[in-house]
Amino acid sequence: MLPDLSTLPAFAAYFGLGVLFLAIFCTVHIWLTPQREMALIRHGNQAAAISLGGALIGFIAPLVSAMSHSVNLLDLALWGLVALVVQWLAHQAIHLLIRDLATQIEEDNRAVAIFAAVIAIAVGLVNAAAMTW
Structure with a gap:
């Protein structure tokens, strides 16, 4: 018996929008x-990779929640935008806590990068949970 692929178009649309939001x-x-995080990562800067990785996880957690709970693509797009704005605000808060964050990352300070990543992930998880109401 062949699998039912009737929901494949919806999967493709949600997946595509999710990947688009990730790229954005x-x-x-x-x-x-x-x-310049990508240049730093290419040169082996672990702090840049940790910091960027934490920001990505912090963003993707609420995006996954939005994908799971949205009722249509417009709903997903709006909640994806909320996730993006909240993660940007978290990044601004991290800059307030660590005023010389860019310099610390450039100098490969992994302790600062881990702290920044954990804050980004924590905010993302709270954001994701808030989207499940």
Whole structure:
């Protein structure tokens, strides 16, 4: 018996929109940070990889929640935008806590990067949970 692929178009639409939001987040995040994270990562800077990885997880957690609970693509797009804004606000809060964050990341300070990543992930998880109401 063949599997039922009738929901494949919905899967493709949600998956595509999710990947689009991930690309938008990566682009915006990298554009907004003063350090050149991708160049730093290419040169072996672990702090940049940790910091960027935490930001990505912090964003993807609420995006996954939005994908699971949205009723249509517009709903997903709106909640994806909320996830992006909340993660940007978290990034601003991290900058307030660590004023020289960019310099610390450039100098490969992994302790600062882990702290920044944990804050981004924690905010993302709270954001994701708030989307399940």
